[in-house]
Amino acid sequence: GQSLEQPSEVTAVEGAIVQINCTYQTSGFYGLSWYQQHDGGAPTFLSYNALDGLEETGRFSSFLSRSDSYGYLLLQELQMKDSASYFCAVPTPMNRDDKIIFGKGTRLHILP
Amino acid sequence: NAGVTQTPKFQVLKTGQSMTLQCAQDMNHNSMYWYRQDPGMGLRLIYYSASEGTTDKGEVPNGYNVSRLNKREFSLRLESAAPSQTSVYFCASRAGGHYEQYFGPGTRLTVT
Numbered sequence: 001g002q003s004l005e006q007p008s009e010v011t012a013v014e015g016a017i018v019q020i021n022c023t024y025q026t027s028g029f030y031g032l033s034w035y036q037q038h039d040g041g042a043p044t045f046l047s048y049n050a051l052d053g054l055e056e057t058g059r060f061s062s063f064l065s066r067s068d069s070y071g072y073l074l075l076q077e078l079q080m081k082d083s084a085s086y087f088c089a090v091p092t093p094m095n096r097d098d099k100i101i102f103g104k105g106t107r108l109h110i111l112p
Numbered sequence: 113n114a115g116v117t118q119t120p121k122f123q124v125l126k127t128g129q130s131m132t133l134q135c136a137q138d139m140n141h142n143s144m145y146w147y148r149q150d151p152g153m154g155l156r157l158i159y160y161s162a163s164e165g166t167t168d169k170g171e172v173p174n175g176y177n178v179s180r181l182n183k184r185e186f187s188l189r190l191e192s193a194a195p196s197q198t199s200v201y202f203c204a205s206r207a208g209g210h211y212e213q214y215f216g217p218g219t220r221l222t223v224t
Contacts (some may be wrong), residue, residue: 008152023118033211042202043155087154091211098143098162099170100206100213104154 002026004088005104011109012078020073022088022105032064032071033089037105043087046073075108084112114138116216118203124222125193133188133219135203143206144186145213146170146178148199157200161186193223 004024012018022032031050035043049055049064049071061074075082080086085105114171116137125131137144146158147170158166161180175197177189186205190197 031211042217043204043213044215045212048211072137099145099157099160099168100211101157101171102155104146104152 002090002101003092004101006086006088006103006106008104009107009109011111013111014078014080016078017076018075018078018108020086020108021077022071022073022103024069024071024088024090026069026081026090028092029066029069030091032062033069033091033100034062035087035089035102036084037085037087046086048091063100078110080110083108113135116203116205118201118216118219119218120219122220124224125190126224127194129193130189130191131193132190133201133203133221134185135187135216136185137154137203137205137214137216138184139205139207139214140183141207141214142183144180145204145206146176146186146188147202147204148172148197149202149218150199153209158188158201193221195223197221198223 005022006022034046034047037043047062054063059076064071085107088103119134142163145160147155156172157177161167164183167178179187201219204213206213
C-alpha cells in the first residue's frame with residue numbers, strides 16, 4: 001500500500017522561510033509531487049521530484065531523499081498569498097497502476 | 113482552452129436522490145480522475161480512468177459509479193445519495209508520461 005505523512009498545520013511569518021515535510025511509504029516509488037490549494041479553489045501543481053536533491057522554481061523549492069523516503073517543500077520570502085494548503089502526492093507511472101495518492105495536506109498560516 | 117470543466121458547481125440533494133456530476137477536459141489527456149475532499153482528509157481517489165473505455169476503483173468507490181463516455185468526458189454518478197457523500201468533488205486529468213494533474217474547479221455537494 002501507499003501512505004504519506006505531513007504535518008496538519010504550519011505557521012510562519014511574512015518574509016520568512018518555511019519548510020513543509022512529507023514522509024512516504026510506497027510499494028513502488030517513482031517520484032514526489034507537490035500541490036497548492038487556496039481556500040475554495042482547486043489544487044494546482046507546484047513541482048515534481050524523481051531524483052534526489054533540490055529543485056528550485058522561483059521562491060519555491062522541493063527536495064527529495066529516496067533513501068530516507070522523505071521530501072520537503074521550501075517556501076522562501078513568504079507572502080500573504082502563500083497562505084494555503086499544500087499536499088504531497090505520489091504518482092504511479094502511466095503503463096501500470098495509473099493513479100495518484102495524496103497526503104492529507106498541510107495548512108500554512110502566515111502572520112503579518 | 114478551458115482545461116478541466118465541471119458541472120454543476122453547487123448541488124443540494126435529499127437522501128436517496130440520484131445525480132450525475134459531469135467533467136470534461138480539452139487537453140487530449142488519456143487519464144481522468146474523480147476525487148472527494150473532506151475537511152482534514154485530503155483528496156481521496158474515488159475512481160479513475162487510464163484511457164477511454166477503462167475505469168478502475170480508487171480508495172473510496174462505494175456508492176459511486178463512473179462512465180468514461182469518450183476521451184474528453186468522465187462522469188460520476190451517485191445512485192442513491194447519502195449524507196456521508198456530502199463533500200467537494202474534484203475531477204482531474206493528466207497526460208501520458210507526465211506527472212502533473214490538472215484539476216477542475218470542483219462541485220460542492222450537500223446531501224440532507
